[in-house]
Amino acid sequence: MINNTMGEGNTSTRDMSTINNTMGEGSTSTRDMSTDKINVDLNEYPIEDISLENGYSGTVSEHFDHDIVANDVLEVEEIETYEKENIVSSSQNIEINEFAEEVDRDETYNETNIVPFVGQIFLSEEEAFAFYKRYAYQHGFSVRKGRFIKRNGIMRRRDFFCHREGRSSLKIIEPLKEQRNRESTRCECKAYLRISLQKSHDIFPSEWRVTKFVVEHNHVLLTQSEVRFLPANRTISEDDIERIFLLKEGGLSVRQLMRVIELEKNVKHGYLPFIERDIRNLFVKTKKKFERNDAKDLLKYCEDAKKSCSKFQYAYTLDEERRLEHIFWSPASCSDWYQKYGDVVVFDTTYKVNSYEMPFGIFVGMNSHGKTVLFGCALLRNETISAFRWLMKTFISLMKKPPKTILTDQDPWMKEAISKDLPSTKHSFCIWHITFKFSSWFNAILRDKYSKWCSDFYELYKLETCEEFEHQWPKVVAKYNLQSNKHVKGLYEIRNYWALAYLRDHFFGGMTTTGRSESINAFIKRFINSHTSLSDFTKQVDVAIDDIKQKEDHDIMLEKCKRINLKLMSPLQEQAHGVLTRFAFQKFQEEFERSTQYSIHHENGICWQCSMWNDTSEFRKES
Secondary structure, three states: OOOOOOOOOOOOOOOHHHOOOOOOOOOEEEEEOOOOEEEEEOOOOOEEOEEOOOOOOOOOOOOOOOOOOOOOOEEOOOOOOOOOOOOOOOOOOOEOOOHHHHOOHHHHOOOOOOOOOOOOEEOOHHHHHHHHHHHHHHHOOOEEEEEEEEEOOEEEEEEEEEOOOOOOOOOOOOOOOOOOOOOOOOOOOOOEEEEEEEOOOOOOOOEEEEEEEEOOOOOOOOOHHHHOOOHHHOOOOHHHHHHHHHHHHOOOOHHHHHHHHHHHHOOOOOOOOOOHHHHHHHHHHHHHHHHHHHHHHHHHHHHHHHHHOOOOEEEEEEOOOOOEEEEEEEOHHHHHHHHHHOOEEEEEEEEEEOOOOEEEEEEEEEOOOOOEEEEEEEEOOOOOHHHHHHHHHHHHHHHOOOOOEEEEOOOHHHHHHHHHHOOOOEEEEOHHHHHOOHHHHHHHHHHHHHHHHHHHHHHHHOOOOHHHHHHHHHHHHHHOOOOOOHHHHHHHHOHHHOOHHHOOOOOOOOOOOOHHHHHHHHHHHOOOOOOOOHHHHHHHHHHHHHHHHHHHHHHHHHHHHOOOOOOOOOHHHHHHHHHOOHHHHHHHHHHHHHHOOEEEEEEOOOEEEEEEEOOOOOEEEOO
């Protein structure tokens, strides 16, 4: 219960004569630098062991109130100040952030008589602090707990400061350590409230009485629309924290999840008791709390998955310091997909788990419905030849067979690893990764001829035979005077990895780019960010796998419910329709229709050749 009324003889706090702004005369303080203690002369009250902790920047130069103790020795155990700022919730927080949980804003902020006064009584320290916080909110500042005195383990006095009290401590700069150079809000403001524990008679309980109240501030006070942004007035409740992490797991960004919570609480946009920075700090704090066991949690996930299903495959390596170096895993569904559709594999490491900057490698392929399936995942310490060689060996060892063809980006270390550890696999480069660099390579050189060069390069890319390619390449290069260009020379040296003329004898399932792996990367990116732990990352990979399985089940349902109208009624088509999926049969029909455009004719009385009638009504030689 708070005594908000003035007794006889009491004066209003509006009368500044009742507010003690000064320190008691004769009070002196000296600091013994060797013992880090402050010796205070308190006239008739001998005080022992007044210690200084956490670098309090001020000096203790006021007398202790006469009604705290009488002819007694106070054992002052701690004089604490708090130096940290802008932390939402912490046991060592300067700012006490339970404000929104203690008071109802609609009822409290409309009160106009919330003004402390000397002699005001509170039943507890927490009650006094909550009252001063309400006052501070109305007047445009926030408060924090400051000095206190204990006797026999019991709090006897407490000061509540303006959040801008004190001076900022000097910061030690470490040149080799990345540090933030934040400006301090401290300006040595003297406004504060002091409460002391008193007991008037044996039949009355001990009460906290306001013994000093300094109202003046040496800085500009904030408006009601501004004060809510102070750290002490921002808090995230336990329910909100639980909701935030649930929405985060669903793939929502910080801004999106805040908007969802606003709609759920029917709060005006921007008026939640926390801001985006608080949520990001929450993510960082949570990450630091669990990152020590992050790798252990990932390995435990793999171990438990292996115990529950023998088809789950995984392998990992540790470095010299027993830290996780590389890891590969393939869930049971992925292993099954690889046994069915593993003739063609796309491998890509274009995405990194930003929390640890570890490259995330995925092996993907295409099922009989034309949809992307996942064969396995890997997290690597780096992208070196040793890392890629370990990965390729592990992949073949666990998956039992090598793929017939593999498509990757243009990485020299990956190229070398595949050539050594997958010698029977045909390796191809993603053409998109090559042409993506064309503008930086050739645009400044060719200028207005750049577009024509790209068109001619595309014609070279899709030539049918190696002989045609070797014949046309020097002509096209000479046309643009690029014979000495290093990029053109480099493209010709790796022509076996990108030109279709050198790849037509190998099955790639229509895949010429790593776009299928990038589609899975894009799916996973929806659910993770720079604070995602390794164990949470694997959960999102599982979500991607479940998504693939759901789509596959849907395609199977469509197979059973829909029939394809046959364009031709040949026995070959009927047989193919009975054994192929819709996607595969459509591809078969396209090739079957093209076969009617071929003719066999005799030339020079010696050689039979196949030719196809093209759009210009001319025969084109095939072989």
